[in-house]
Amino acid sequence: MLDREGFRPNVGIVLLNSRNQVFWGKRLRTHSWQFPQGGIKHGESPEQAMYRELHEEVGLRPEHVRILARTRDWLRYEVPDQYIRRDARGHYRGQKQIWYLLMLVGRDSDLDLRASDHPEFDAWRWNDYWVPLDVVIEFKREVYELALTELSRFLPRAAHHTRYLRAGIRGRPRDNPAAAPAESSLPPTPGGAPPADEAP
Numbered sequence: 001m002l003d004r005e006g007f008r009p010n011v012g013i014v015l016l017n018s019r020n021q022v023f024w025g026k027r028l029r030t031h032s033w034q035f036p037q038g039g040i041k042h043g044e045s046p047e048q049a050m051y052r053e054l055h056e057e058v059g060l061r062p063e064h065v066r067i068l069a070r071t072r073d074w075l076r077y078e079v080p081d082q083y084i085r086r087d088a089r090g091h092y093r094g095q096k097q098i099w100y101l102l103m104l105v106g107r108d109s110d111l112d113l114r115a116s117d118h119p120e121f122d123a124w125r126w127n128d129y130w131v132p133l134d135v136v137i138e139f140k141r142e143v144y145e146l147a148l149t150e151l152s153r154f155l156p157r158a159a160h161h162t163r164y165l166r167a168g169i170r171g172r173p174r175d176n177p178a179a180a181p182a183e184s185s186l187p188p189t190p191g192g193a194p195p196a197d198e199a200p
Contacts, residue, residue: 001042006093007076009040011050012147015058015065015102020155022129023058023104023111025121033135035144036120037097046070046098054102057120059112065102069154074098077143094139099147101154129155 002008013036015023026033038053040046047067054060078094085092104110113121130148133141 007096010095010097012037012099021126024127026123028122056116059115064106068101071099101151
């Protein structure tokens, strides 16, 4: 399902533990690390897609998490031609994403990378909030920086803000007042194989 500009609707998930560290997953059979993410199916809301992807990729259910915030607008990235199927070139441009900031209220043992028949990750760890962007596939790095910066305003106060590493260069996050609080009803390395969720 593509929009008129050729972008596929998608959700991204930043999952926190009680120490404000984030879930950091190693993509199956690669040396690339990333956050959980996945496409929004026809008829799904972004929140419904987020909960589905959360279970499919890390085995968690709604009762295991609490929504802290989401990005207000879509964040977009374009996928280079070499990662796009030939029959989709000229139509598919990339992903547009809504990002969610979640707090784990369950236990680490609730996470299960084999919850679906098509696992996304083969290892995971808790990482400082400002993740090392140089281990993220290059065309996603700007969106990661934008999402983390926007959502950082909603980190619990216990957070110790640390500097992030982007391709070996240290910097500090920028304030972005556009992030949206959660609704009251609540929540391969460059040159490697293309991520499975990039296919249109």
